[in-house]
Amino acid sequence: MSTPAATAPAGGHEGEPHEDGLNNRLSWLRAGVLGANDGIVSVAGLVMGLAGATDDRGTILVGGVAGLVAGALSMAAGEYVSVSTQRDAELALLDKERTELREMPVEELAELRGLLEDRGLTPEVAAEVAAQLTARDALGAHAELELGIDPDDITNPWNAALASMLAFTVGALLPLLTILLPGLWRIPVTAVAVLAALAVTGVTSARIGYADPRRALLRNVAGGFFAMAVTYLVGMILGSHVA
Template sequence: MTTDDLGLDDVAAGPHAGEPHAGGLNNRLNWLRAGVLGANDGIVSTAGIVMGVAGATTDRGAILVAGVAGLAAGALSMAAGEYVSVSTQKDSELALLEKERRELRDEPEDELAELAGLYVQRGLSEKLALQVAEELTAHDALAAHAEVELGIDPDDITSPWHAAWASMVAFTLGALLPLLTILLFGPTVRIVVTALAVAVALALTGWGSARLSYGPTGRAVMRNVLGGLFAMAITFAIGKAIGTQV
């Protein structure tokens, strides 16, 4: 009987067997997530700013200054926030891996038994679980323990720079949509056209975020669009109220 017949190859593939495992998958998902969230924030926050200013004045120059300032500040803030957040995650992953290295060095037998026990919890017999643990440990002990115990791939640690750049670029691109829309159209139609453009863009980012998180797309799109429209309505009303007093 081969290891294929025992199902050993599937077990050795780890907890995500059957899913794509091209190198750097974790990092690609990381910057994709940051990109989608960055674009969404760029759309909503910049739309809120320009709508608020448009509620107070029809002066294209004032809207442009406010929108560009909001775009620049938001993009840099998003990049810094993602960098700090993912750096903290990376530090935690590296600390856990270092702890695992020490345990493998100082207590190899206990670690082997622990790995086998984890496979028993996943439904393998004790004999097969021990065989799997021994073969994986002989091949790459740290990778075997890190994936099963910690859910970490030592060769694919999250990159804070990838997340920061993806977030900043995506925020900028998202912010350009409401900014350009409200500037290119005249005062009589700019509010309606901008609201429609933002709604479509938020539907796309809501769908994208749902796909990345494997959640229901319909509810995600609805929440995203309604939340964005609500934010624009509130800031427009505030701008309108303040504009009449200035």
Template sequence: MSTDAAENPAVESPAVNPVVDGVEIASHVHEPHDDSFNNRLNFLRAGVLGANDGIISTAGIVMGVAGADPTNTSAIAIAGVAGLVAGAMSMAAGEYVSVSTQRDSEEALLDKERRELVEEPEEELAELASLYVDKGLEPGLALEVAKQLTAKDALAAHAEVELGIDPEDLTSAWGAAFTSMISFTIGALLPLLTIVLMVADLRVPVTVVAVVLALAFTGWGSARFGYGPAKNAVIRNVLGGLLAMAVTYGVGQLVGGVAL
């Protein structure tokens, strides 16, 4: 122990990882292992989906109106605001229903597991050991692991291996709903403000550039926080946005030309 640690009990020595057969038992500090990772991914998914949908759907609406008449600022603004409000509410409601259904299923499975642990403890222990055997452990070691994990937290052990659920980290329906609504609104404001504030002659090209940059950023962000490849995410986002804007702009020109 160091002199500082000996003189001051509040100063703790660095944790020493156990070494077994010459292998230091330690996790990678740069990889996620905390219990909240499931909810983090849930909010990330809701946020990225909401932002992308807000950018693409609103850009599609305002580009469609601009395709019919790029000088009609009032019509573009009304259509864009209506699309923003309707889309934000739709995203929030849809996300809440979806995640609530998922959480209900998770809670039902956990309740069933709790009953089985009380009514059939020996059978549940054997089942847990069997699951570890299926993962590659020898039967004796699998049974020992099952016993130790059951003694520590039987429900958590079964939920993780058997159900793929963390009882302490169930998905949050309200969190996902608010995340989707807010991110959709933020995403939708970019193409809406860009096309409304820009002069008529530059509305379409400047909006396209702004949307492409925004989608590239959200694609990069989703990959960065979700530990996935950034290039693929960026390409998917940008191509999807360009396709949506091209189609709606073309429809606007076609319908506007017929109406005129």
């Protein structure tokens, strides 16, 4: 009698991603969400501090634009360096594995069999699976089971850097535009808009990482509120003393 698992079609089930290239997509998605979050918080804090120090919208605009440009370039450079380091490490590990497969094929086959046994396969089944995986794609099998790397999905630093830079810019534009509104309403409007945007980025980042969205939302909103409150007070204090 066949079991449901035996008759079910092979492949990932609904709600769990198994697409090719998932590593790269998750990399630039995370970079984009984090970039937007940083853009919102950092520029919101900056313009709130400026608004606390001065009512001159020209000064606030210049300071906000300078912060936006510097932050976007910094985010892109940081993400590029970080992901490039990861990529270099992955490529070096793959080169080492290629050498070992070429020079020690018997030992590598035994190692692959041991890795499969460690995952619960019996020695007989592990030996058969190791032989088939080696015949089909030895490097791919060793890379995924031994190193946790997909040779066909190496992280791309340019994608992550560009996503981070663009997302930072988009996120930073929200507080920069709202703080330039005329009248006393610009402060509360900016605060509400920023907190709403941080709620969105918090929930989005949690869903990408399959985490609890409520915790991420609370962390984001609380952090953003704290940053704006502190920088606004600092701006008021320094502005009154400088004036």
